[in-house]
Amino acid sequence: MDKVKQTAAEAVLDITDGSTLAVGGFGLSGVPNVLIQALFTQGAGRLSVVSNNCGVDGAGLGRLLAAGRIARVTGSYVGENKEFARQYLGGELEVELIPQGTLAERLRAGGCGIPAFFTPAGVGTQVADGGLPWRYGTDGSVALASPAKEVREFDGLSCVLERGISTDFALVRAARGDRHGNLVFHSSARNFNPLAAMAGRITIAEVEELVEPGVLTPDEIHLPGVFVQRVVPLTADQAGDKQIEKRTVRS
Template sequence: MDKARASAAEAVADICDGASLAVGGFGLSGIPDVLIHALHAQGATDLKVVSNNCGVDGRGLGVLLTDGRIARVTGSYVGENKEFARQYLSGELEVELVPQGTLAERLRAGGAGIPAFYTPAGVGTQVARGGLPWRYAADGTLAVASPPKETREFADRRYVLEHAITTDFALVRAWRGDRDGNLVFRRAAANFNPLAAMAGRVTIAEVEELVEPGDLDPDEVHLPGIFVQRVVPLTPAQAAAKQIEHLRTSASSTRGAVPA
């Protein structure tokens, strides 16, 4: 089955209002930026997003957030996005904060068909006890709080039960992919992308290089095509347009210099 699509617009055309999305990336590293912009142009709203973070102001998922198209975020990190904080504190956005490792495992479990698992992360905190503010009211009071979670003891240690995450769609970015949907991720882009891809019922991958079936060595495939339903090949310009949150460089005259 040829899973390649002619454009990102075609690939995201059936994402409807209220859909849930697992989105790969960490900060701006490895984000499916072309698919995000295509979804922004498509117009879907009231989206429920699961992602490590929600981009930054005006970039990544921040594009959808700024236009009020995201209703709920499940993630681990709020920083770098002032609009995210404003919407959350004003009651416009519901937010479920999850320990980063727990979020990764919840996505993986969803893709593996594991309904729930026990973890020591969060035991003895509001993560387990409940009461974390998911949504504020407009006047700043608490409108929706997280519920308490089941805990259980194994070998004299307490664990909290966490539920797997599955979503209607997943948007990810890969370095290379074939028409069967097999994907290879490169360096830091192999962050939440494979996990998000596993969790989506319909996974859409933008790939920097599209190859034919059989061109990828099976040993180099990070995510098998069984988890991927649509592949969008990027143009060279789109593949090269990678954003950096904080660019820090050193003077070339001092790079590699040996102190006297």
Template sequence: MGKVVGSAAEAVADVGEGASLAVGGFGLCGIPSVLIGALLERGVGGLRVVSNNCGVDDWGLGLLLRAHRIARMTSSYVGENKEFERQYLSGELEVELCPQGTLAERLRAGGVGVPAFYTPAGVGTQVAEGGLPWRYAPDGSVAVASPAKEVREFTVGGTTRPYVLEEAIRTDVALVRAAVGDTAGNLVFHESARNFNPLCAMAGAVCVAEVEELVPAGSLDPDRVHLPGIFVQRVVALAAEEARDKRVERRTVRPAAPAGAGAGEEVGS
């Protein structure tokens, strides 16, 4: 079944006010930047977004945030976005912080139909006991706090310890980016872009994938496919310049080796 749509704007045309979104990527790696841009142009707001992080101030989900289109974020890391911090502390944005592995498993569970699961992550902290500030009031007090979660003891491998119950995440729409996709929606992700993109795709009732390279159905080796097309409803083929337009979140380099230095020789700073 062909799933290719003509443009990113067409692909997100039915995303409504207040929709919930699972958005793939890790930092700025593998983020669906073209679909995010189309959603920004669409002008809908009140969005409830689940993503590992919220981009940076001028790229990725940070663009939607800066335009005040996001009402609530569920994330595990938010340290690269000053506007995120400002909106959260001023009470403009509701934020649910979640341990990274737990967030990944909540998305995966939503995709496979598991309603909830127990994990040791967060036991003995406000993650389990409640009280994490989800939303601040303008005066700095906590307007909405996280609720307490069920904690039970289980014996695993002869060791008894407490585990906290975490609920699965399902969203109205998932936005993801793949290195290669076919017309049936089968996707291949490049290296670390594979971490949250497949999980977000699984969690969305409708998954929209932007792909850097579109190939005919049947041309991908099944062993190469990271996400089967059953999870994907719409595919957008990126233009060459769109596929190349990627940001580096934090560029690091090491000193160049002195001329004539051999392999394994120590290089001074």
């Protein structure tokens, strides 16, 4: 029951080339930076990543991306990552863009063993009809496009079939966790971390504060330990190293 690994390097050691990863984080909040850095050092490549966004230039998943270690991204937001946009438009990276709520539900479904579900989000668009560019050619043409999906009507409402997502591994960050893998997340870090954790067959959580079993009451646990296989406690410096995406101050 003790799932603690003393180092991030030990925790990510068996992630191999070509692995699929669900990675938590929302913008720069709740990103498992220590585990990502350990994976960067470990050297695995040709990774398929499922995450809301792909970090920013030089940080988070952006480091793996810039090093050419990510082959495919499934996410909702390109945002502040110029290298992500460059690789995608230049035909170096395959990208499946998904409505954010649908991505969240696909991760949850995969974690719950639900193979697919119907949702009205995306009906009447290329999300359902197909044709979204997944990969561009070097000449700017569409080399690979998304396929059409099944659309069915329920009580007069058209809905599109979306598949659940499960991955080989998941990397997440939590504010608190115990040795059994029970986790608590802080504020917006809770948006995608629990869902990513559910989707991973082997889920690795870095925790800012490690507590003993029984300290966390059932009512405050956001993700039960059944979804977590490894826990990495962070040092005080690692836990406090948090970026601000856009600093806004009064004049």
